Amino acid sequence: MEQKVSKYIIIENDIIESIKRGELKPGDKVDSESVLKKKYGVSAITVRKAFNDLINEGYLYGVQGLGTFVTKKQMIRGLTSISFSEELLQQGYKIDMIIDSVEEVTNKDIAEILHVDSDSTLVCVKRVRLANNEAIAYHTSYISTEKLSLEQAQTIKTTRSLYKTFAKYNLIPTWVNENYSVKEITDINVLNQLSLKKGCPSFFVKRMTYDSMDEIIEYAETYFNKDWYSVTVNIKA
Structure with a gap:
């Protein structure tokens, strides 16, 4: 029946x-x-x-x-790839980025994370991730100049991908460690880039990227627009 x-x-x-x-x-x-x-x-x-x-x-x-x-279609992170861009492409998004800045900085705390001297010069790359022409994330990446010079980092303007820039200079990420939390965005520049209001909550991700020798390549902080982002994790017994 x-x-x-x-x-x-x-x-x-x-x-x-x-x-x-x-x-x-x-x-x-x-x-x-x-x-x-x-x-x-x-x-x-x-x-x-x-x-x-x-x-x-x-x-x-x-x-x-x-x-x-x-609703808007969310980018659902399945944690299936090291590359965020690859996951977006797999889900059928048209991707691009806006380069906010590429500069040399010093930062004692981040230098410690990258296992270099506290007064070492770091390359800082800030960019906005676009999916279907909408801003969905603001990335800030730090790399020791011992691994990637400022001049080399500037090639992201043509590669349109930090990981393609890494590959160009034989930096090969093999695994990452990510820490997720919810955090209000207070940085006015980040708010403007993501077209959000002050105090807006976001997914905040701290990411450390390693090579095959377990040496850290990159430390990154990312604010994800909560309306565009979710995470799915599959757990097997």
Whole structure:
């Protein structure tokens, strides 16, 4: 005997299919509760159940007094690749970056992380990660000038990738250690680059990149726009 599918599931599936086909795009308003009640011949409770499920699953969001809208597509980090750019490409995003600055600095605390003398010169590369032409992350990377000179680091302006720049000068990352937390963004420049308001919470990631000899190549700090970023971790027994 064929099992009857609940009406709210039919509504959910139809909306999801409309999103996948591109008929409903990020920011589009979906049909109102009254329209869907009439279209599917259901009660308000059934429509609200469908909306609540789709909001909880990240497909929709509601604005009181205005309606229900399609959410932006998040970049879901599966932690499957060392390269953030590669993960974006695998998910079908068009990627690019804006180089904010490439300069030499000194920083005692970061020099200690990089296992160099406290007064050593470091290369600092700051850039904005773009996905589908929207700013989703602000990266700040530090590399000892013993490994990468300022002149060499400047080639990121043509390679458009820090890891391609590393490869150009025989720096081969093989593994990384990342620490995730939630942190308010107070740096005005970062806020402006990500088009966010002061005090906006973000995913904050500290990252240390190592080569095959377990020598540290890079220390990086990244602010991710929370509306564009989530992390999925698979754990096996």
